[in-house]
Amino acid sequence: MTTIAEQDVALIDLVDRLLGGGVVIAGDITLAVADVDLVRVSLRALISSVASLEEGPPPL
């Protein structure tokens, strides 16, 4: 088993976690742009089918 530190972490694995995970802090004390929806909106410009990122886990 290799650890993350030893791996060349794939961007998609980061995107999976960084844009969808982590504690979200209320918008009034952070910059408005930190609002996660904006990150998602921006990402939509990069990925044509980002729907799966925006919704909950899909039924398999």
Place this chain on the structure above:
Amino acid sequence: MSDELLWAYGVVAAGAAPPADLVGVAGGVVAPVATAGLQALVSSVPQAQFAAEPLRGHLNDLPWLERVAREHEAVLERLLAEATVVPLRLCTIFEDTGGVELMLEREHDALAEALGRLEGRQEWGVKVLLDRDRPAPAGEAAHDEGGLAYLARRRSQLAAREEARGLAGQLADQVDGALRVVAIDAVRLPAQNRELSRHEGDMVLNAAYLIGDPAELGACVDALQERYAAQGARIDLTGPWPPYNFVTSAAAEQQPA
């Protein structure tokens, strides 16, 4: 007004000793802001890139976003090696230390709960990929077939495809179920976007598990890999990750953004 903002990475307990030489996003030196028995790790970032307007533009720039994401992740991984960390969402940016302190005070209970719950635990990611050309029942093709034969073959192809989809779902549920036995908590994530991941095969499971014993998880994954290899399944294990997928509900539900 300062020409710098504060980028926040994550929160650790007051007693934790974060590494002193951490360099973060855009080359800023990572330092703690402490209050209320908690420390947030932050570094200065230039307004010119990280204020609302320029940031909005940069977020559309994939190489820029990737660099920042990797810098954020690298700091959290260093912290993770030393302490229990509650990771913050990418692009959590404050005007000044006063804002960071206010956040620690306001979110104190949720953050303290998460730190307690995550102590000694790790997040790992598991993906199951199925070969596209895995053995599957298929309709027989026939030469000179008539309309009825065509319809019958078409129906059997559709049924075979439906059956294959059902088997893939069952396999995903079986792997997920076996991993949940060794996990403390589990989250199923959407399958990854193929354009970004370039993965081969069908991603039938993408999940995160919170576990206490990585050796036990590794043994479980090895056993599952061996068991399902003949069905064309490949199990991909990554970790330990900062526990991104096991902190969202706690604070977000108490303080909806």
